[in-house]
Amino acid sequence: MARGLTKRFGDFVAVDGIDFEIGRGESYGLLGPNGAGKTSTMRMIACMSPVSDGTLRVLGMDPAHDGSKIRGRIGIVPQEDTLDLELTVLDNLMVYGRYFDLPRRVIRERAEQLLDFTQLSERAHDKVDPLSGGMKRRLTIARSLISDPEILILDEPTTGLDPQARHLLWDRLYRLKQQGVTQIITTHYMDEAEQLCDRLAVMDGGRFAAEGAPSELIARYSTREVLELRFRDPDTDTADVAMRLEGLAERFEALPDRLLLYTDDGESTLAEVHRLGLSPDSTLIRRSTLEDVFLRLTGRSLVD
Amino acid sequence: MRSMRYWMYQYKRTWRGSITTSFLYPVLYLSAMGLGLGSLIKGRVDGVRYLDFLAPGLLASTAMQIGGNESMYPVMAAIKWLRTYFAMLATPLTVIDVLVGHLAWIALRLLMVTSIYLAIMAAFGTVHSPLAVLAIPVGILTGMAFAAPIAAFAAAQQNDTGFSTIYRFGLIPLFLFSGTFFPIAQLPGWMQPVAQATPLYHGVALCRGxxxxxxxxxxxxxxxxxxxxxxxxxxxxxxxxxxxxxxT
Known part of the structure; x- marks a missing residue:
């Protein structure tokens, strides 16, 4: 639960007074371009970064006073792995479990289950350094679960992973959700957000641009379908074409070689386009996705 | 304390080499400098054989080196390269825990090294008082007098270039001129107060006493x-x- 949550670094405002509430057992996603304030928000929730302003309660406690206690009940998967590359897979889990003051016997038992869960059992006695990126990421997740946390905080859990590794991770995160673990996730992948999150917030410039369930956001900020018209001729002025099609769609987006028409019925809009005598080189009708919402809310220009 | 366990896990990997070194160095130094070089020194130094003069000084100097080594690159690694400190801070551990744990580990290393050193000194027949046992805690303290401020310095560095400066203008000159190898009375007059102001001088003098x-x-x-x-x-x-x- 946060009210007016703010994070400042000197003069720079990374998180600018956001409000949100995340329920137990919920999967909550934070989306946004680089520098939108996602990681700063996560680090504050994880009690790793002091709150500059506003109120934040995690598990009913105030991070400023009970940071250590709260951290004892959450698991953190940081953006960059902080594994010890020179220790073995199992030792990484053992030593991390000891930070939580768990008895060795308990850690060993859980470590075995978690290595099984993340399909790393065969590598238990290997050093971490030579493991693949996907394996390291899975180990980081296994490690974050060693304390049997109530909340799991995942900062870009699948960035840089191959599709197989991503799907395995998604599957594991889904199973954890079923076990009732609250998850807070940042990601750049819209499909991931759609797969994993019950609710999400799109952040931009330290503020929430929108918040809601993925389907809600699509309904609110986009149309059911998107019709894409492609023009191979580089001289085609797509903005000009959009003018001619005025009224055919709820919203147009003119890109250098494509024109996007946001509409509820792609087929009939396409028929209209053809009736007006326009013949794009290729056409595509697709369902609206979170990506459309994201780009609408945060713009298409590169942030950094 | 909990964060100290990490360093113990780390040590599991290198303890064999490290313990061997801890035995080997005193043997090498005491035979080469004490027996070899010492045989050329006919007279007495501060009223004792050169070997007897040298040995306790070397113990303190070694403690300084361990304290310095363990608080430079390992601290930088835990911040930048392996980011171990950050992993610790994602758990119930606090910044103080992280710092105390690391320093406690250095103290434990110093305990091992100085104990071994004293044992080897005894084997060389250079221990002349039961008070010598106290050279172990004094050795640890000498090491910590370097480790704590150097760790403070290391945590403020963006890269490791400052460390070679510490070796070049700090640890190595101290090793040579703080009374380990010869009484500081041999130094030119103006250098004596400088030597006396250094921490190693006090560690060496106390151990020797x-x-x-x-x-x-x-x-x-x-x-x-x-x-x-x-x-x-x-x-x-x-x-x-x-x-x-x-x-942050």
Whole structure:
């Protein structure tokens, strides 16, 4: 639960007074371009970064006073792995479990289950350094679960992973959700957000641009379908074409070689386009996705 | 304390080499410098054989080196390269836990190294008083008087270039000129107060007094106070630089 949550670094405002509430057992996603304030928000929730302003309660406690206690009940998967590359897979889990003051016997038992869960059992006695990126990421997740946390905080859990590794991770995160673990996730992948999150917030410039369930956001900020018209001729002025099609769609987006028409019925809009005598080189009708919402809310220009 | 366990896990990997070194160095130094070079020194140094003069000084110097080594690159690694400190801070551990744990580990290493050193010194017949046992805690303190302030320095560094400066202008000159190899009375007049102002001088003098059995209560107290104050100041500074670096 946060009210007016703010994070400042000197003069720079990374998180600018956001409000949100995340329920137990919920999967909550934070989306946004680089520098939108996602990681700063996560680090504050994880009690790793002091709150500059506003109120934040995690598990009913105030991070400023009970940071250590709260951290004892959450698991953190940081953006960059902080594994010890020179220790073995199992030792990484053992030593991390000891930070939580768990008895060795308990850690060993859980470590075995978690290595099984993340399909790393065969590598238990290997050093971490030579493991693949996907394996390291899975180990980081296994490690974050060693304390049997109530909340799991995942900062870009699948960035840089191959599709197989991503799907395995998604599957594991889904199973954890079923076990009732609250998850807070940042990601750049819209499909991931759609797969994993019950609710999400799109952040931009330290503020929430929108918040809601993925389907809600699509309904609110986009149309059911998107019709894409492609023009191979580089001289085609797509903005000009959009003018001619005025009224055919709820919203147009003119890109250098494509024109996007946001509409509820792609087929009939396409028929209209053809009736007006326009013949794009290729056409595509697709369902609206979170990506459309994201780009609408945060713009298409590169942030950094 | 919990964070100290990490360093123990780390050590599991290298302890064999490390313990061998801890035995080998005193043997090498005491035979080469003490017996070899010492045989050329006919007279007595400060009233004792050269070997007897040298050995306790080497113990203190070794403690300084361990304290320095363990608080430079390992601290930088835990911040930048392996980011171990950050992993610790994602758990119930606090910045103070992280710092105290690391320093406690260094103290434990110093305990191992100085104990081994003293045992080897005994084998060379250079231990002349039961008070020599106290050279172990004094050795640890000497090491910590370096480790704490150096850890404070290391946590404030963006890269490791400052470390070679510490070796070049700090640890190596101290090793050579703080009374380990010859009494500082041999130094030119202006250098003597400089040498006396260095922490290693106090560690060396105190160890020598204890091992040879004539520490002198007042001077021993002064040496001790100096080392304790330096350790505490270092600790307070380290608390600050750690917090600034690790909590953002």
């Amino acid at each position: 204890l091992v040879l059995g004539h520490p002198g209560l007042a001077t021993a107290g002064a040496h001790l106070a100096y080392l304790i104050v330096l350790t505490l100041v270092g600790f307070v500074l380290a608390q600050r630089t750690y917090r600034r670096r690790l909590v």
